[in-house]
Amino acid sequence: MPWKNQGGGPWGSGPKGPWGTGPQPVGPRPPDLEDLLRRSQDRLQQIMPGGYFSGIGITLIILLIIAFWLLSGFFRVQSEELGVVLRFGKHVRTVQPGLNYHLPYPIETVLLPKALRVSTISIGMTLIDDPARRGRSIRDVPEESLMLTGDENIVDVDFTVLWRIKPDGVGDFLFNIQNPEGTVKAVAESAMREVIGRSQIQPILTGARNVTEQGVQELIQKTLDSYGAGIVISQVQMQKVDPPAQVIDAFRDVQAARANLEQLQNEAQTYANQVVPQARGRAAQILQAAEGYREQTVAEAKGQSSRFLKVYEEYKKAPDVTRERIYLETMERVLGGADKLVYDGGPSGQGVVPYLPLGELTTKRPPTTGQQSSGGTR
Numbered sequence: 475m476p477w478k479n480q481g482g483g484p485w486g487s488g489p490k491g492p493w494g495t496g497p498q499p500v501g502p503r504p505p506d507l508e509d510l511l512r513r514s515q516d517r518l519q520q521i522m523p524g525g526y527f528s529g530i531g532i533t534l535i536i537l538l539i540i541a542f543w544l545l546s547g548f549f550r551v552q553s554e555e556l557g558v559v560l561r562f563g564k565h566v567r568t569v570q571p572g573l574n575y576h577l578p579y580p581i582e583t584v585l586l587p588k589a590l591r592v593s594t595i596s597i598g599m600t601l602i603d604d605p606a607r608r609g610r611s612i613r614d615v616p617e618e619s620l621m622l623t624g625d626e627n628i629v630d631v632d633f634t635v636l637w638r639i640k641p642d643g644v645g646d647f648l649f650n651i652q653n654p655e656g657t658v659k660a661v662a663e664s665a666m667r668e669v670i671g672r673s674q675i676q677p678i679l680t681g682a683r684n685v686t687e688q689g690v691q692e693l694i695q696k697t698l699d700s701y702g703a704g705i706v707i708s709q710v711q712m713q714k715v716d717p718p719a720q721v722i723d724a725f726r727d728v729q730a731a732r733a734n735l736e737q738l739q740n741e742a743q744t745y746a747n748q749v750v751p752q753a754r755g756r757a758a759q760i761l762q763a764a765e766g767y768r769e770q771t772v773a774e775a776k777g778q779s780s781r782f783l784k785v786y787e788e789y790k791k792a793p794d795v796t797r798e799r800i801y802l803e804t805m806e807r808v809l810g811g812a813d814k815l816v817y818d819g820g821p822s823g824q825g826v827v828p829y830l831p832l833g834e835l836t837t838k839r840p841p842t843t844g845q846q847s848s849g850g851t852r
Contacts, residue, residue, distance in 0.1 A: 598632035643704025
């Protein structure tokens with residue numbers, strides 16, 4: 475017989491255990507599960523007359539089950555997602571973010587890929603946790619980044635690919651490729667190696683990055699479209715393009731020497747552009763001066779010859795008069811610019827004093843151009 479029916483057992487009265495007074499209740503006691511079930515059954519019996527297994531009870535239960543089954547078709551699509559509704563495993567429609575509804579399982583199911591989010595894949599580098607810096611650091615992956623150029627040089631290329639799912643290609647993304655990120659990474663690395671293999675190292679390291687990025691993006695997109703991947707490539711960004719670490723110092727020295735060469739060539743070209751026009755200008759000036767001097771000399775010669783012919787014609791008419799006139803004009807031209815002193819040394823003269831500074835009596839002036847200086851004493 476239980477102890478509660480024996481008045482507390484052989485060790486005393488009341489609800490006690492065999493070792494004393496028993497545990498004392500602390501705080502509120504939890505509800506009795508059997509009591510809750512019993513009350514729920516009583517209420518259901520009151521609602522459904524005739525018991526659980528009557529016709530009305532079974533109908534209500536079935537209706538409740540159907541209602542819960544129909545309500546299970548509501549689902550919510552987040553802002554970065556698109557809902558792909560499958561009817562018996564076949565893609566029937568795509569729904570936008572928000573509250574939507576599909577026929578309950580197993581008729582229709584829904585997949586929620588993050589089709590509106592732009593994803594990033596890094597190639598040639600990886601991010602690792604760095605406890606010393608309390609953050610993440612970049613580590614190179616040489617097996618992905620080292621590539622061979624068209625002129626048989628090795629270049630270290632790190633780049634990232636930005637991609638997302640096509641709004642009208644969600645079904646292709648879900649069912650045509652098994653590993654989307656791995657597929658995009660493999661195709662991007664292959665496309666970059668192909669473009670680098672067709673290019674020279676110098677343009678890649680200097681000014682051809684935009685051309686290279688555009689070519690890689692077009693090649694990746696063409697390959698993924700041939701797979702039916704349902705992925706669009708937003709952008710390809712080359713993060714680092716350098717020679718291998720073993721030869722980067724020597725390569726930088728070569729680049730510096732090439733830059734100095736280009737600078738010197740530019741300076742020489744600038745000097746040539748400045749000197750050559752000046753020399754050509756001076757040559758043209760000399761030619762024009764010579765041409766003017768020739769024209770002047772020829773004109774003067776022609777004028778003098780014409781004058782001489784005119785004088786000769788007059789000379790033939792009157793030789794004595796013309797001869798005297800020529801003599802007088804010549805003496806006038808010769809003595810016209812000279813300093814002269816006339817001394818009368820005739821019988822009426824008083825003679826010449828022993829010393830007469832004639833040079834101080836006249837004003838000295840430079841001789842006129844084209845005339846000979848003559849003494850002023852006669």
